[in-house]
Ligand code: AMP
């Protein structure tokens with residue numbers, strides 16, 4: 001079958017790599033894709049939220065399965081667009097309806113959903129500009145630090161952790177006055193949780209689900225988790241501190257009640273659920289939901305998945321995941337992101353990437369790249385992901401570090417400590 005992947009990052013390259021290896025895949029299209037996906041299928045230059053252009057492509061190329069990578073088209077309603085279109089409604093599309101995508105698209109929606117279903121999360125209240133006085137009063141009685149979250153999508157920048165009341169007051173006023181545009185018209189004021197973060201993932205058909213491997217990502221730009229937040233500078237899977245007892249808590253207290261909630265509320269959800277979790281004194285809490293896979297988490301989860309991904313995706317569409325099983329490679333995967341110097345601030349693009357042919361024992365997933373004049377050049381902040389597998393975390397780390405050095409481009413930056421914090425647990 002002909003398959004279309006929507007998106008252009010390392011996540012989409014990893015999905016493309018896995019999907020291309022399925023015997024069910026006879027033609028692969030990626031919109032818009034990058035220099036890496038171009039080696040696996042046909043890149044089509046379409047904006048992921050231009051639904052009419054996607055429709056034209058699906059019809060013209062006889063696409064029989066669509067996999068949506070990023071959140072923006074899901075929050076904008078791509079699955080509903082398909083469901084409401086005569087020519088598209090029978091074509092399997094992986095990703096929830098706009099209502100389901102609100103689990104990521106609205107922090108307020110997600111918090112209320114968790115409350116309705118008894119899912120552990122930080123205490124909170126939501127406020128709008130018209131109840132600023134009440135919001136300030138709430139802050140005054142709140143312990144510090146406190147977390148302020150723009151309700152809507154704010155390109156990963158809408159969460160602020162404030163250490164003092166003064167800082168929180170200033171930020172709150174700015175957010176409610178449009179610091180993040182419409183995304184911060186509502187602000188969630190949330191209890192600060194102190195603990196270690198990790199992520200869990202499920203693929204659901206809206207009723208049953210299969211659980212994918214857990215992962216830990218490294219969000220800060222600097223080694224030792226310092227400096228500015230980024231989209232993610234690396235990831236590791238499995239996560240050594242997650243034992244069977246914790247996995248069971250995550251399953252029974254978080255994953256199952258979430259899927260049951262989706263089912264009970266009749267939310268049309270055929271796709272991935274990403275659980276951003278935090279472990280506080282041995283107990284898991286939800287920090288956030290995402291309605292898609294993570295990036296760079298996908299680049300360590302997908303290489304560990306031994307089952308045929310296309311079969312799982314079709315089972316999610318048909319509603320037969322209850323009889324699906326998944327096989328996972330026991331080995332460790334470590335992904336290191338190679339970023340453009342200056343990221344997540346301003347950075348230069350158009351640098352020629354060299355050394356890709358000399359990579360040995362790692363998979364390279366492209367993120368911010370394109371082909372220009374026969375060369376791979378940089379086009380984004382996160383440029384490439386170097387993923388390696390190893391019988392131990394140490395072995396996987398070593399391979400990724402060697403290949404992170406092998407690849408060259410002007411201004412290249414990467415963290416050398418991805419996974420290091422988990423080594424003492426090995
Ligand atoms: P989010 O966009 O909701 O994932 O938040 C971004 C980051 O802010 C998370 O990965 C956490 O590191 C941090 N964060 C969010 N909510 C909380 C919280 N309630 N307590 C502590 N840290 C938080």
Ligand code: GLY
Pocket residue numbers: 217231232290293294295296297
């Ligand atoms: N790595 C975090 C995310 O994909 O949202």
